[in-house]
Amino acid sequence: MADGGGARPAEAELAAALLAWYDASRRALPWRAPPGERSDPYRVWLSEIMLQQTTVTAAQPYFIRFLKRFPDVRALAAAPVEGVMQAWAGLGYYSRARNLHACARVIVNELGGRFPDTIAGLEALPGVGPYTAAAIAAIAFGLPAAAVDGNVERVISRYYRVEEPLPGAKPRVRALAQALVPQRRPGDFAQAMMDLGATVCTPRGPSCGLCPWRAGCGAHAAGDMETFPRKAPKKAVPQRYGAAFVLVRDDGAVLLRVRPPRGLLGGMDEPPGSDWREAPAPPEAAALLAEAPFPARWRAAPGAVRHVFTHFRLTLTVFVAPAPPDFVPPPGCRWEPRRSLAAAALPNVMRKAVAHGLDCLSRDWRRLERAGAGKISGAGE
DNA sequence: TACCCGTGGTA
DNA sequence: TTACCAAGGGT
Numbered sequence: 001m002a003d004g005g006g007a008r009p010a011e012a013e014l015a016a017a018l019l020a021w022y023d024a025s026r027r028a029l030p031w032r033a034p035p036g037e038r039s040d041p042y043r044v045w046l047s048e049i050m051l052q053q054t055t056v057t058a059a060q061p062y063f064i065r066f067l068k069r070f071p072d073v074r075a076l077a078a079a080p081v082e083g084v085m086q087a088w089a090g091l092g093y094y095s096r097a098r099n100l101h102a103c104a105r106v107i108v109n110e111l112g113g114r115f116p117d118t119i120a121g122l123e124a125l126p127g128v129g130p131y132t133a134a135a136i137a138a139i140a141f142g143l144p145a146a147a148v149d150g151n152v153e154r155v156i157s158r159y160y161r162v163e164e165p166l167p168g169a170k171p172r173v174r175a176l177a178q179a180l181v182p183q184r185r186p187g188d189f190a191q192a193m194m195d196l197g198a199t200v201c202t203p204r205g206p207s208c209g210l211c212p213w214r215a216g217c218g219a220h221a222a223g224d225m226e227t228f229p230r231k232a233p234k235k236a237v238p239q240r241y242g243a244a245f246v247l248v249r250d251d252g253a254v255l256l257r258v259r260p261p262r263g264l265l266g267g268m269d270e271p272p273g274s275d276w277r278e279a280p281a282p283p284e285a286a287a288l289l290a291e292a293p294f295p296a297r298w299r300a301a302p303g304a305v306r307h308v309f310t311h312f313r314l315t316l317t318v319f320v321a322p323a324p325p326d327f328v329p330p331p332g333c334r335w336e337p338r339r340s341l342a343a344a345a346l347p348n349v350m351r352k353a354v355a356h357g358l359d360c361l362s363r364d365w366r367r368l369e370r371a372g373a374g375k376i377s378g379a380g381e
Numbered sequence: 382t383a384c385c386c387g388t389g390g391t392a
Numbered sequence: 393t394t395a396c397c398a399a400g401g402g403t
Contacts, residue, residue, distance in 0.1 A: 051399040058389065058398085092387025095402075129401045149399045167382090194399055203397065204392075234396090235384095264386065310386055348388065 008216035015182040015189055021212040022192035027199070029056065030063055032191070039187065041115040041140040042073050048132045049100050053093060056198070062091050073115075076101065077108035085267055085345040094268055094347065098261070099127030117141045139187035146178040147190040151197025157229035158201060161218035165230040173229075201225075239313045242276035243288035244305070244350070246357030247296060249323045252338035254354055256346075264309070270350040271357070272333065276314060288317050294330060296321035301360035307349040314349065320357035 009017070023035070031047035033039045046066065050059040066087050070076040076084070081101045088097035103126045107115060115136070116122050122133035134145035146152075153166060156173045164172065182189055200207050208220050219225040247255040256269045274291035277283070285300050292298055298319040305316040329335060336344050346354065 048399065053387085053398055053400055055389075055398050090388080092389090093400085095386065096400090099401080127401065131400060135399070147399080150397080151399065191399095198399080266386090308388080310388095311384075 011180050012182065014213060014216070015180055017212040018192045018196065019182070019185055019188060022188055022195060025195065025199070025210075026191070027056075027195055030060060030067075039140045041136060043067070044136050044140040045103075045115065045128075045132075046100070048135050049096050049127055050091065052096060052132070054091065058091065062088070073104050073107050074113060076104040081267070082345065086343060089268065089345045090348050090351075092347075094266055095262075096127055098267055102126045103128065115140070117143075119143070119145055135190055138181075138190040142187055144181045144183055144186040145190075146174060146181050147193070148174050148177050149194065149197075151194045151201075152177050153229050154203065155193060155197050155201045155213075158206075158219035158225050159213055159217045161222070162228070163230060165232045167232070169229070237308075237312050238278050239280070239315070240276040240278050241282055241288075241315050241317070243274040243291060243317045243319060244270070244353040244357070245272045245274075245292055245296075245298065246301075246318060246320045246354055246361075247271070247323050247327075248320065248358065248361055249327075249335060253335040254338070254341060254358070255323070255329060255333050256336045256344065257333045258345075265347045265350070267345070268347045268350070269336070269345045270347075271354055273316075273353075278312070282315060282317075285317060289319065292319065296324060296327075299360075301356055303356070305349070305352045305356050307352065309349075316349070316353050318353050318356045318360070320360050322361075 008014075026032075026035075029047075031043045047059070047063055050063055050066075069083075069087055070079060079101070081098065084097050084101045085094065088094060088100075091097075106125060107113060116125070117137070119133050119137050122128050122136050123130065125133075128136070131147055131149050135147035135149075137143040137145040138147055148156075148170075153170070153173050156162065156176050157166075157169065160176055162169050162173060162176075166173075177193075180189075196211070196213075200211050204226060206225050208214050208217070208225065211217065211220075214220055217225075219228050249255075255271060257272055259265050259268050259270055261267045272293040274288055282304075289298055289300075298321045301318040301320050305318060307314045307316070341354070
């Protein structure tokens, strides 16, 4: 660690200044108890899982919907996992949803419906790691735990000018953060750190003029705030190509299957598809068509679906076909009625693929109608 | 340790 | 368009 400006306030003074700032500037969020009221562990836990690597803006509507559908941990434990995946569809990182459900069952079936109130007990739960355990401990149980997330790493590394790059610097950052946690109001302190990082000490263009810690901040004194936290360089993301096959029945139903429970998009719905292969250029349509799961009058939809995952980019060619008259869904596949398609457990990339295929099909129908090709049977869009 | 695991917003 | 990034955890 390098050093920054002049003398710094003691840890207790820093905590007090931050709490005073928080009392005046805290964000009102649906999972936060009003000032002075005790937080519900279930809501704290649910929000912390949803907020892992996810923005407040994205998580908020999911949290409200989820809480309505699963009001407490017993309701969640009693629900089928498919319903949980449905409620999570679109949020990403789907192992979180599976772990969330598994965790609810552990709490109800093995822990009498109560959340553990120790760091070790919390961290033993599926989907709960060091950060989330500390956050729940501090916010829901008032324990003096340091919840170190990306916000806190940024605030701490700037304030103390931590020169070592992440993730190697994590232990040091954690120790520095822990030293600041006050005995009183540790939960508010944890949330104050996150609010400070999210609204003032932002990755780009920090509002140092509004910061309660400006006077002692090493990076502010040097004027190079945006260069912290130091980070190891990242690898380039490869490009992969594949195909999705959208089979549509006369009544508009779409053929879907469920992906394997683990791995990418685990346990989520998708139309049948090919393997995804890494390549420098898009493959020929004929090569992709050779991977169709069954014969049909496949037609390539113009254009393609592009999607960015954490560690690769995907370009999906979408083939679409009307279901043959006597088609029987192969094992593992099912017909999803058009009416309930919106509620299916489709991740966004697959939602895009299905929509792309249906768009293509409806364009065909309109073109046929204009050409006077006669009555088109089945439901429209 | 180094990957793997989604998605949408922003500069 | 590219690149980065957001309340991380599992393996």
